[in-house]
Amino acid sequence: MASRKKKLQGLVAATITPMTEHGEINFSVIGQYVDYLVEEQGVKNIFVNGTTGEGLSLSVSERRQVAEEWMTKGRNKLDQVVIHVGALSLKESQELARHAAEIGADGIAVIAPFFLKPWNKDVLINFLKEVAAAAPALPFYYYHIPALTGVKIRAEELLDGIQEKIPTFQGLKFSDTDLLDFGQCVDQNRERQFAFLFGVDEQLLSALVMGATGAVGSTYNYLGKKTNQMLEAFEQKDFSSALNHQFCIQRFINFVLKLGFGVSQTKAIMTLVSGIPMGPPRPPLQRASREFIDEAKASLESLDFLSSTDLKDGNLESCS
Numbered sequence: 001m002a003s004r005k006k007k008l009q010g011l012v013a014a015t016i017t018p019m020t021e022h023g024e025i026n027f028s029v030i031g032q033y034v035d036y037l038v039e040e041q042g043v044k045n046i047f048v049n050g051t052t053g054e055g056l057s058l059s060v061s062e063r064r065q066v067a068e069e070w071m072t073k074g075r076n077k078l079d080q081v082v083i084h085v086g087a088l089s090l091k092e093s094q095e096l097a098r099h100a101a102e103i104g105a106d107g108i109a110v111i112a113p114f115f116l117k118p119w120n121k122d123v124l125i126n127f128l129k130e131v132a133a134a135a136p137a138l139p140f141y142y143y144h145i146p147a148l149t150g151v152k153i154r155a156e157e158l159l160d161g162i163q164e165k166i167p168t169f170q171g172l173k174f175s176d177t178d179l180l181d182f183g184q185c186v187d188q189n190r191e192r193q194f195a196f197l198f199g200v201d202e203q204l205l206s207a208l209v210m211g212a213t214g215a216v217g218s219t220y221n222y223l224g225k226k227t228n229q230m231l232e233a234f235e236q237k238d239f240s241s242a243l244n245h246q247f248c249i250q251r252f253i254n255f256v257l258k259l260g261f262g263v264s265q266t267k268a269i270m271t272l273v274s275g276i277p278m279g280p281p282r283p284p285l286q287r288a289s290r291e292f293i294d295e296a297k298a299s300l301e302s303l304d305f306l307s308s309t310d311l312k313d314g315n316l317e318s319c320s
């Protein structure tokens with residue numbers, strides 16, 4: 001039986017995997033990174049080796065080392081560490097799940113296998129069940145990200161009866177814009193203590209209205225503080241302030257999405273905002289262009305999302 005520890009709530013940063021200029025993992029900055037999230041962004045939960053962490057571009061041995069480093073450096077500082085252990089090979093996924101349990105992680109998450117794909121709900125559940133069973137004491141989260149996996153089985157359908165198949169099932173990380181599907185996941189499972197973690201940062205407020213209990217995302221690495229203000233306003237039922245915060249966040253995300261925004265760009269933005277070198281991404285991803293970085297910087301400054309306040313004066317767009 002999974003240890004029913006405190007429900008995962010609030011913001012969860014999808015961690016970047018820092019790399020050296022030579023493309024090796026730069027473990028040396030992870031301690032600093034933990035402190036930055038906790039102290040500067042007010043974010044105390046992390047999601048390791050996911051999309052943002054290029055988990056599927058790392059070897060199994062690298063994934064184990066990265067997970068260990070976050071656990072070590074996060075001890076007594078972070079609330080919860082969830083490790084993504086999804087892989088195309090069930091064996092690898094199980095190895096990573098067992099490893100997550102050994103190192104004391106707070107939960108594991110798994111995406112749908114995305115090469116030879118499950119074609120219906122039962123087939124997907126069977127795969128997930130085998131992974132979950134390798135870590136029978138760890139809370140299990142399904143990571144729904146259909147745009148990247150190509151597995152479009154609706155989350156609402158998957159959740160129907162899931163606890164009978166996967167007793168450790170504890171929640172859903174929902175990275176899709178289908179708020180009907182998300183809302184129905186919440187509505188149909190009201191009496192269960194699941195965590196509903198939303199993963200589209202630019203739409204989080206709508207998901208909060210639908211009953212999201214938390215959020216996992218890449219932008220919480222550097223917009224955690226801002227997003228926490230939105231959560232706070234929502235909690236206080238100050239919906240107009242919450243909406244202002246969401247619109248500010250949207251202006252930034254909308255701006256970078258139009259320039260082309262993904263993991264490479266997240267690495268560059270985090271380097272810029274935190275001052276911690278995240279390094280280049282691993283191929284097939286390519287590093288963000290100089291033009292992107294300059295434009296993103298100007299946008300962050302004009303929205304007052306950077307500590308440097310050079311461009312602040314007289315800026316009508318400022319979101320502070």
Ligand SMILES: CC(=O)N[C@H](C=O)[C@@H](O)[C@H](O)[C@H](O)CO
Nearest residue numbers: 051175199200201202217218219
């Ligand atoms: C596809 C992807 O990486 N999604 C992230 C997490 O699920 C989000 O945090 C996005 O990066 C963010 O919402 C910006 O679109």
Ligand SMILES: CC(=O)C(=O)O
Nearest residue numbers: 014050051052217218
């Ligand atoms: C964004 C996210 O949740 C991930 O990197 O997996």
